[in-house]
Amino acid sequence: MPYLTNKNSIIELIKSHPGSVRRLWIEHGYETVSDEVIKEAKRQGVSFKVLQKNIFFKKFTNIKSHICLEVDEISYTDPDELLHDLERIKNPLLCAFDGIFDPQNLGNILRSAACFGVNAIIIPKDRSCGITQTVASISRGGIEHVKIVRVVNLARYIDTLKETGVFCYVLDENGIAPIWKADLRGPVCLVFGSEEGLRRLTKEKCDEIIKIPTEDVFPSLNVATCFAVSVSEAKRQRAVSQTI
Amino acid sequence: MPYLTNKNSIIELIKSHPGSVRRLWIEHGYETVSDEVIKEAKRQGVSFKVLQKNIFFKKFTNIKSHICLEVDEISYTDPDELLHDLERIKNPLLCAFDGIFDPQNLGNILRSAACFGVNAIIIPKDRSCGITQTVASISRGGIEHVKIVRVVNLARYIDTLKETGVFCYVLDENGIAPIWKADLRGPVCLVFGSEEGLRRLTKEKCDEIIKIPTEDVFPSLNVATCFAVSVSEAKRQRAVSQTI
Numbered sequence: 183m184p185y186l187t188n189k190n191s192i193i194e195l196i197k198s199h200p201g202s203v204r205r206l207w208i209e210h211g212y213e214t215v216s217d218e219v220i221k222e223a224k225r226q227g228v229s230f231k232v233l234q235k236n237i238f239f240k241k242f243t244n245i246k247s248h249i250c251l252e253v254d255e256i257s258y259t260d261p262d263e264l265l266h267d268l269e270r271i272k273n274p275l276l277c278a279f280d281g282i283f284d285p286q287n288l289g290n291i292l293r294s295a296a297c298f299g300v301n302a303i304i305i306p307k308d309r310s311c312g313i314t315q316t317v318a319s320i321s322r323g324g325i326e327h328v329k330i331v332r333v334v335n336l337a338r339y340i341d342t343l344k345e346t347g348v349f350c351y352v353l354d355e356n357g358i359a360p361i362w363k364a365d366l367r368g369p370v371c372l373v374f375g376s377e378e379g380l381r382r383l384t385k386e387k388c389d390e391i392i393k394i395p396t397e398d399v400f401p402s403l404n405v406a407t408c409f410a411v412s413v414s415e416a417k418r419q420r421a422v423s424q425t426i
Numbered sequence: 427m428p429y430l431t432n433k434n435s436i437i438e439l440i441k442s443h444p445g446s447v448r449r450l451w452i453e454h455g456y457e458t459v460s461d462e463v464i465k466e467a468k469r470q471g472v473s474f475k476v477l478q479k480n481i482f483f484k485k486f487t488n489i490k491s492h493i494c495l496e497v498d499e500i501s502y503t504d505p506d507e508l509l510h511d512l513e514r515i516k517n518p519l520l521c522a523f524d525g526i527f528d529p530q531n532l533g534n535i536l537r538s539a540a541c542f543g544v545n546a547i548i549i550p551k552d553r554s555c556g557i558t559q560t561v562a563s564i565s566r567g568g569i570e571h572v573k574i575v576r577v578v579n580l581a582r583y584i585d586t587l588k589e590t591g592v593f594c595y596v597l598d599e600n601g602i603a604p605i606w607k608a609d610l611r612g613p614v615c616l617v618f619g620s621e622e623g624l625r626r627l628t629k630e631k632c633d634e635i636i637k638i639p640t641e642d643v644f645p646s647l648n649v650a651t652c653f654a655v656s657v658s659e660a661k662r663q664r665a666v667s668q669t670i
Contacts, residue, residue: 362662
């Protein structure tokens with residue numbers, strides 16, 4: 183069962199999704215410093231238990247924290263269910279990754295996706311790290327706010343998205359047009375390479391290649407950063423067009 | 427002496443700053459897999475040495491890599507020197523942090539700063555982690571491309587920047603105006619809170635409070651992400667105004 187160990191992540195998750203929380207565990211002696219967490223747990227009706235140090239560390243091996251929140255298993259959204267949902271969403275903003283191998287990156291991506299209200303994150307089943315404790319913790323509970331879709335064949339899923347009217351942009355540092363010249367206001371899927379780059383087929387399936395302009399001498403943005411910058415630009419365009 | 431252990435970081439640094447590199451060390455048996463690195467070292471005249479496994483790990487304790495690049499100590503830019511430099515830069519883009527405690531965040535910030543060509547990163551001396559191996563490695567060698575200025579008193583330095591004509595915006599999730607409504611084209615310093623938030627004095631010293639709009643139910647962007655999104659928006663505004 184996954185668990186969170188970061189105090190802020192725990193508080194945020196208890197506040198936003200008390201229903202997906204199982205139980206809060208606290209190491210004996212750390213009740214006072216965990217006061218804020220305990221208060222929030224009480225407020226939301228989340229049960230908590232204090233354990234003696236040796237029992238705590240026997241139960242939660244390899245953690246460095248003195249508090250631990252057990253949460254439900256992450257439930258992925260079915261790829262077909264997402265397609266069905268798209269009919270009801272006006273101008274969905276989707277993001278797909280050709281692969282994500284670093285839990286730190288996936289956690290950061292899910293945190294930013296929750297912040298920017300991305301409708302779904304699409305990852306390939308065989309080319310992505312799982313939603314581990316590390317991912318959940320780095321996302322600060324963001325995993326509870328974002329639909330995560332795992333697909334067997336990303337290229338084929340991009341085809342299906344295109345058929346339903348979603349325009350697929352691929353972000354590539356060798357692209358010509360800067361992202362702000364692309365129209366990101368309609369139903370859009372932004373496609374990103376993995377930490378190892380983009381596969382040819384994924385790139386070819388997309389409608390248009392765009393880029394985030396960077397310095398020639400140091401062009402390599404981190405994939406989670408590239409994602410956040412792109413999504414933020416889409417949100418800007420959408421907000422600006424609403425106010426005109 | 428700091429060192430890099432990530433292959434990509436090593437290649438990038440040898441390419442871009444061969445002068446700041448001391449020597450490349452390779453564990454015996456890993457010469458073939460390090461072929462790309464060795465070629466770049468030879469091309470740039472960087473000396474390298476192969477060590478037997480036991481000697482390699484005696485020399486570089488606690489590393490998980492089989493290659494290691496020794497680099498010069500990071501040299502910070504003097505605060506007064508930056509002020510002096512500003513006279514010669516047209517529309518400098520500076521970024522200051524009220525504190526940065528997580529090496530992962532600082533590394534990410536320096537990598538993005540190098541990508542977007544930020545003129546300097548300003549951090550408080552007593553409220554920031556150092557430029558450790560972790561920071562250098564996560565920055566992918568970005569530390570060599572960005573001026574890093576450590577100041578004793580950030581609030582006072584913001585005052586000085588304002589006196590030299592730099593407009594100081596502070597990013598705060600409680601701000602009203604979205605960042606894209608602010609004019610980021612002139613001499614600008616973007617000021618960010620630490621992972622623990624913004625200190626009152628830092629906030630008060632700035633000319634204007636702006637925000638990156640996020641979802642109400644999940645507003646908390648990571649500081650390195652907030653930084654990248656803000657700087658990217660500044661670069662967009664500057665590029666767009668040049669083409670009009």
